[in-house]
Amino acid sequence: MSVSDRVVPSGPRLSVGAPNDPDLLVPFARRAEELGFAGIWTQDTLSTKNSSLDGLHVLSYLAAVTERLRLGIGVLYSGRRNPAVQARELATIDQLSGGRLTVGLGVGNDYHRETLAALGIAADRPVRRLVEGIGVMRALWSGAEADYDGELYSFSGIRSQPDPVQRPGPPIWIGARAEPALRRAVRIADGWTGAAPAAMDDFLQQLEFVKRELADQGRDPAGFTISRSLYIAVEDTEEKARQRLIPAFDRAFGGNPVYDAAGMADRVAVFGTPERCAERLGELFDAGADELVLYPMYDRMDQLEAFGELVSALPARLP
Numbered sequence: 001m002s003v004s005d006r007v008v009p010s011g012p013r014l015s016v017g018a019p020n021d022p023d024l025l026v027p028f029a030r031r032a033e034e035l036g037f038a039g040i041w042t043q044d045t046l047s048t049k050n051s052s053l054d055g056l057h058v059l060s061y062l063a064a065v066t067e068r069l070r071l072g073i074g075v076l077y078s079g080r081r082n083p084a085v086q087a088r089e090l091a092t093i094d095q096l097s098g099g100r101l102t103v104g105l106g107v108g109n110d111y112h113r114e115t116l117a118a119l120g121i122a123a124d125r126p127v128r129r130l131v132e133g134i135g136v137m138r139a140l141w142s143g144a145e146a147d148y149d150g151e152l153y154s155f156s157g158i159r160s161q162p163d164p165v166q167r168p169g170p171p172i173w174i175g176a177r178a179e180p181a182l183r184r185a186v187r188i189a190d191g192w193t194g195a196a197p198a199a200m201d202d203f204l205q206q207l208e209f210v211k212r213e214l215a216d217q218g219r220d221p222a223g224f225t226i227s228r229s230l231y232i233a234v235e236d237t238e239e240k241a242r243q244r245l246i247p248a249f250d251r252a253f254g255g256n257p258v259y260d261a262a263g264m265a266d267r268v269a270v271f272g273t274p275e276r277c278a279e280r281l282g283e284l285f286d287a288g289a290d291e292l293v294l295y296p297m298y299d300r301m302d303q304l305e306a307f308g309e310l311v312s313a314l315p316a317r318l319p
Helices: 022-035 055-063 083-096 110-118 126-140 179-188 200-216 238-253 264-268 274-287 300-313
Strands: 013-017 039-042 070-077 101-106 146-149 154-158 172-175 191-194 225-234 270-272 291-295
Touching: 013 300, 022 039, 022 055, 022 300, 039 055, 039 291, 055 070, 055 083, 070 172, 083 101, 083 126, 101 126, 126 146, 126 172, 126 179, 172 179, 179 191, 179 200, 191 200, 200 225, 200 264, 225 238, 225 274, 225 300, 238 264, 238 270, 270 274, 274 291, 274 300
Parallel strands: 013 039, 013 291, 039 070, 070 101, 101 172, 172 191, 191 225, 225 270, 225 291
Antiparallel strands: 146 154
């Protein structure tokens, strides 16, 4: 089956990012489901600065305490896990959740590779590892004895278990920013996901590029999901939201070699009153986004309740 034939969820919709506090995971996920969010997402981070749980294990945990929410991870880094092992892990989560998994994949950042190499994890040729890793997983998800012939991986007659519930496999969205990577996402993936720390203006330019690529490559936009993770703060006033976000970004991104924490709230986040936030989210949907994944930066449960107001504030755009 070709990439364009794959079935992916349709939008537009709002999802939320899961907290890293183990005690909050279950109440947060259950409340998100009650509030009408479409999904809950975790992250695969290589950073050792901020405490984080393993995103795949969190999804397995959440599969047991939710019934409707789609479960997503954004993004797994190419080469960090053997693709055959990763295919089995992802298929298991898809089984445990009854077919609710969405898989985000990406090449990661250059500064991660030294740490990976020091740990004995192959970090060379990240793009080739991404492309072939997707090919390996899709072959192993076929439900039959699989063959694959690549530069890094080559095998025949291998059967992987369990099979994923979703056929021919969970949708794969690629995280990308540069034009060659965006073009690759349109060519081989089921969707593209924009990173939360990326500037809003950059995301909108990338979105327009993706839409042009869909047309140039003859892809049906209805079969390709455009999403973005989004830091958001809902407060009584815009200034109060900004002042809550500034120290949160300093804690999360201070000293980061890629993203500058200074002024980050104004560059990347949506914040302010519920009405203002709903307006900004509506503009992103109007620009072509299918799914927005809302990440609270502080007071996770209180902010989740505030986010719930946005679900009801966008009835014309949300299912």
